[in-house]
Amino acid sequence: MKVTIIYLAVVLLFVGVVTSCPPSDREALLAFKSGLTEPYLGIFNTWTGTDCCTNWYGVTCDPTDSRVNDIILRGESEDKIFEKTGRSGYMTGTLSPSLCSLDRLTTLIVADWKAIxxxxxxxxxxxxxLRILDLVGNQITGQIPTDIGKLSKLTVLNIADNKISGEIPPSIVNLNRLMHLDLSNNQISGELPSDLGKLSMMSRALLNKNQLAGSIPSSIGTIYRLADLDLSMNKISGSIPSQLGSMPVLSTLNLDSNQINGELPVSLLSNSGLNIVNLSRNSLDGYLPDVFSSRTYFSVLDLSYNKLKGAIPKSLSSAKYIGHLDLSNNHLCGTIPTGFPFDHLEASSFTNNDCLCGSPLMRVC
Structure with a gap:
């Protein structure tokens, strides 16, 4: 009987050890907490006691060894703690390097706190x-870490809506498992890495609202899974690589508000998979390719504020669907085709061209 009792005591002691987070993880979390101030919701009030795996808001541990796996702190959430206060989160402070002691961390989300x-x-x-790094919606400054490419398991990198500057590190192309890249609405400058196409698993690349310059790397056209590419509102120049028109999954392409020139690639407007295309506010010239067909389906096709010339292709009338079309502020000339989709478009889609005429414009041909 004594042997049994001793055995049970040892088992319970062992269980107690593995179900409580290591002191080093707890200390790292408390150091992380000490660098932040959250005055309204009181989420850090739950970070008490010796076991950071139990009831510490936003902290999750591996059940097998009780190491901290996830930190998920979102300032905008449907959690009851937000519902009770009736407000979104607000947090000041900085991200402590103590996080780096949590060497089993797979998810780090500290998002939408407005003032970190x-x-x-x-x-x-x-x-x-680390698989997910999400710091969106703060006021984080500085640069993307130079050796970001060392995070070989990273699938999500979202640092949008901050004040990050500097260039995109060349090592970023080593993130060969990356699926979602969002660097939008920062102050990132320099050129896009020429070998960005190495990110072969990427499905979304959002880099809009920065200060990126240089040309669009043709290697992007080799990213088979890429469905959403947004480079709008930068200082990108050069021509549009024809390879973008051959991408089998690309559905949304936003290149508006840059300094892009050259002609429209024929492959781009004949790609039946493209659904949203915004190339407005650039310096594109040449003619509109007459490549539209019954497979053409654009929810949005915006080519306004460019230098396009010539006539509107009659083949546009054969399109399966065109929801929003904007050809205004170019140098187009000739008769606006009749029938769908032109019969439901407003005059604003065609204004400020050299010599377009016909409905819906008031100019008679």
Missing amino acids: SGDIPSCITTLSH
Whole structure:
């Protein structure tokens, strides 16, 4: 009987050890907490006691060894703690390098807190298990860590809506498992890496509202899974690579408000998979390719504020569907075709061209 009791005591002691987070993980979390101030919701009030795996808001541990796996803190959430206060989150402070001690971390989400500032700790690239890094919606400054490419398991990199500057590190192309890249609405400058096409698993690349310059790398056309590419509102120049028109999955292409020139690639407007195309506010010239067919389906086709010339292709009338078409502010000339989709478009879609005439414009041919 005594042997049995001793055995049970040992088992219970062992269970107690593995179900409580290691002191080093707890200390790292408390150091992370000490760098932040959250005055309204009180989420850090739950970070008490010795076991950070139990009831610490936003913290999840591996059930097998009780190491901290996930930190998920969203300032905009449907969680009851937000419902009770009737407000979104607000947090000030900086991200402590103590996070880098959590070497089993797979998810780090500290998103939409509006006022977290400071740099992304450079040591974050030592977290070899990290799969999701989401810091969207803060006021984080500094640069993307130079050796970000070391995070070989990363699938999501979202640092949008911050104040990050500097160039995109060349090592980013080593993130060969990356599926979602969002760097939008920052102050990132320099050129896009020429070998960006190495990110072969990527399905979304959102880099709009930055200060990116240089040309669009043709290697992007080799990213088979890419469905959404947004480079709008930058300082990108050069021509549109024809390879973009051959991408089998690409559905949304936003290149508006740049300094892109050259002619429209024929392959781009004949790609039946493209659904939303916005190339407005550039310096595109040449003629509109007469390549539309019964497979053409555009929810949005915006080519306004360019230098396009010639006539509107009659083949546009054979399109299966065109929801929004804007050809205004170009140098187009000739008769606007009749029938669908022209019979439901407003005059604003055609204004400020050299010599377009016919309905819906008031100019008679």
